Amino acid sequence: MSQNIPSVILGFPRIGENRELKVTLESYWAKKVDENTLEESASKLRQTHWGIQSNIALASSNDFSFYDGMLDMIELLGAIPERFADIANPRARYFAMARGDENHTALSMLKWFNTNYHYLVPELGEGMVFAPDTTKLKALYKESLAHRRVPKIQLVGPLTFLALSDRGYEANRGLLNALLVAYGEVLKTVASWGSELYVQFDEPILALDPSSERLQDAKKSYDYLASTPGIKSFVATYFAASTEATEVLLQTPLWGIALDFVHGEENLASLPSIAKSDKVLIAGVIDGRNVWACDLGERLEFLNQLATKLPRERIYPSTSCSLLHLPYSVAPEAKIPLEVKPWLAFAKEKVKELEILSKRFAGVKLGAEEMEWERLNLENAQKRRDSKLTQNRGDHSTAKIALQEAKPRTTPFKERIALQERRFKLPPLPTTTIGSFPQDKEVRALRLAYKKGEITQDIYEEGMRAHIKACIEFQEEAGFDVLVHGEFERTDMVEYFGELLEGALITQNGWVQSYGSRCVKPPVIYGDVSRPKEMTLSWSRYAQSLTSRLMKGMLTGPVTILNWSFVRDDIPRSEVCAQIALAIKEEIRDLEEAGIAIIQVDEAAFKEGYPLKKAQRAAYEEFALKSFWIATSSVKDETQIHTHMCYSVFDDIITTILAMDADVITIETARAGNRLLEAFKKVNYDKQIGPGIYDIHSPRIPSVEEMKRQILALFEVIDPKQIWVNPDCGLKTRGWSETKASLQNLIQATQEVRAGL
Incomplete structure (x- = not known):
């Protein structure tokens, strides 16, 4: 499939099919392998993952991380807490922020929205001075170019970065201007690397009932950042609908907006406004958070319905969010019940689903292997619906009654204790x-x-x-x-x-x-x-x-x-x-x-x-x-x-x-x-x-x-x-x-x- 057929992956798992990154990292921390071995292992993983996504028009060059993407943003923006300034070696400093060492406690960890993924919390004091360093970002970009792809650079957006920092959005809001300048410096540097450049800004914070103040900041931020010459930038919101933020973002120079239609069906309300704009809609129709294979027929019908609201060429089928939250592949699994296994799709299979769905949506003919893949997908979707395993094998009324009648312990705590x-x-x-x-x-x-x-x-x-x-x-x-x-x-x-x-x-x-x-x-x-x-x-x-x-x-x-x-x-x-x-x-x-x-x-x-x-x-x-x-x-x-x-x-x-x-x-x-x-x-x-x-x-x-x-x-x-x-x-x-x-x-x-x- 040509990379020109519109399709977007918002991120891919980095741990490896057999947890290669885990093995190498822990060996490195135990001083059993050196830095060269660590880098070689990481490079092999990236090459493999880019290869899996080779038929996707836009996949990320820098979704790989040795520990956490938010920590990588801290490094990229030069937002290193002062207490780590005494560590001269960048690699040692990176892992000290992640894990701590004998002289430093690590950065705090919190859950990434409503997932089981942990991110490291930026520490932004009032006097924080940002000093962007694009060295690692450029290395990853160049490495992905060597794989003959059109790379997409993926960044945590400034609003989400501020909101998830240690003091919260309101306390950190005074840093927004300085932060935007830092992002702007990164983008100007990126713009010098090539002629076809895409930047994905992850802003899931905009799905959290944003205040009018935060919406104003969104307009201000992307009026500035999306104006960078030579870059096609888009904002990705996910895990829920972001209709209010979408209305604001459509008024900025962004090239596109990525919306989650799996966990945020309310995003459909934004279609008339998107149609009136010149923006590309990156439509999250493949579930990036659950392992069930999609029904390709139903998903194609959904995309065709979108195409009745805005031009088909402005719709890029996509995953609903990063595939980071999924396992690598179903294929090697030998012990899953034979009836259940065809119902499942992990990250690698989700990429295949997106390839076929995008090709169908674009009106491009499938190859023989793809047609067989599609046939089995449609057949298995029906088998799952008809299976005895999903047809109320037990008495569901027991669970419903239990929920209706549930109460706390009758004796007050003071008496119990x-x-x-x-x-x-x-x-x-x-x-x-x-x-x-x-x-x-x-x-x-x-x-x-x-x-x-x-x-x-x-x-x-x-x-x-x-x-x-x-x-x-x-x-x-x-x-x-x-x-x-x-x-x-x-x-x-x-x-x-x-x-x-x-x-x-x-x-x-x-x-x-x-x-x-x-x-x-x-x-x-x-x-x-x-x-x-x-x-x-x-x-x-x-x-x-x-x-x-x-x-x-x-x-x-x-x-x-x-x-x-x-x-x-x-x-x-x-x-x-x-x-x-x-x-x-x-x-x-x-x-x-x-x-x-x-x-x-x-x-x-x-x-x-x-x-x-x-x-x-x-x-x-x-x-x-x-x-x-x-x-x-x-x-x-x-x-x-x-x-x-x-x-x-x-x-x-x-x-x-x-x-x-x-x-x-x-x-x-x-x-x-x-x-x-x-x-x-x-x-x-x-x-x-x-x-x-x-x-x-x-x-x-x-x-x-x-x-x-x-x-x-x-x-x-x-x-x-x-x-x-x-x-x-x-x-x-x-x-x-x-x-x-x-x-x-x-x-x-x-x-x-x-x-x-």
Whole structure:
């Protein structure tokens, strides 16, 4: 297919088909390979990914990153925080900002809108001076040109960059003029590189009910940036509709605008205005966030409907967003049920869908291979609709009734906590961890041998019990008050449950980048969800038998399983969530009957499921809250329910967190200090809370004094009587030596602070 047939990919995964980037990065960090090896591996990945997109008219030259695209923007704009200025080596500085080092804490991390991808938060002080450096950008552009393509340069837009920075949009607004000058310098440099230049500005922030002030800034920004001679620039909004922003952007010199018609059908309202303009519409019709193969016939019909509203030549079919949020390819998957596999399309297959769809839309004849691909696509779309797997195998009324009747625990928290305190007899500032402990090579080798059939289940379980025993012995020796079993049997907090729940499947190689080298394999929920057998009971029972101390039962909550899975799109997400909640409820019942007195139901992804539009949030909030209640509210008063939430801005959901009615919540705050806790202070949060006092995403070992300062700082916003002391997240990805040292320091710091109470 000619590259001249209009089509756009808004971004491609960078981790590699077999997580090559992860392997090389971690070897580099461990000083096992040098910088040349790192660069060679990255270059091979880029060449492969550009090759996959070779028939796409516009694909990005710089969507690859060694860690995070926002961090790359920080470097490009020269927005390096002053505290990293002492690091002369650019590569070392880059990874210090990402991961921290012995002298520097890393930049904070937050979730990229309502996804499970983490971005690094720019630190923009009032006196920030931008010093653009296009060296890396130019190298990537030149490398992609060598692949004989028309490259598209992809940048995080200035409004989104400001809004996602540490102080937020309003506080940073005074920097807009200086920031635009920096962007302008980048564009002027880019304009000197060639004659056919395209720049994609990602501005998903404009889908978040933008204020009139922000819309004015959008007009100002793109009046300036889109006027750069020699560059065809377009703004991409995604994850929701952006009708208000579209009206404003159409009044600027932009070449085009990219709209998400998968997750923002309301964008159809913008078609009359687009038709009156001279802008190209980059139509996001291939879902970049879910793994279901599109129905090419239905998508072509949709595009043809668009073409009745504006000229066909001004419509570029596209992905709804970057394909970063998808696994690499379905093709190598050998264990997906044969009936289900043809229903799926990962990043590589989405590119093929877009190629064929664009060719059909342009009226270009398909080749024989493409015609067969199209035929199978249409056939499989019908088979999925007709399949018994999707035709209400279970009684959907059970989930609907459960949602209707869901309520929180009937006994007020103050009465429950009094019963729990008498039962547990914990000291002030009780200590615990979030759940997982390091999974070293021995653990991973044991699991791999079991999956390959090289060892029996008995040998596998015996090995896992040995790791659990050693983990419990360490926690007892260190002095923890509430123990965990370490979760050695779990590859991932969601993947583990996806393997055990009916109606879900786990891929062999469906890895998706979460941050840096960290990847997850989201379950694919294709049918009705149920719990055919116990999932954690035997492991928790064994762990509790080894100690007289309190042992937490560890579960992943229904909302997090939903939000960190690829979910079927043929019934409401609310029903899927309720089905999962009923399964978790059964597991909680069995844990409680087995004598597990503290049960943690992690809702790490509760916040990220919120729709970007305020008008749509109440419906999500209702079913998410009720699903948590379905799972947890039937326990006895003296059973303590914990939950955990990852890096989020909690201000706008704090009343919902209160309504969840968990007895204890642990949250990631180590990188953000007390800023995230202010929301809890404002509502006089009366339940117990464990703000993480050290950052587990960094290999550095905080000292006792540093941790003491962290604990004492918490007292400024939270009553010491409410505080638990813990790391800010699970420890699975850390090494044992740093973990033991850090946790021993945590215990010593807690004991010294206790002595002063």
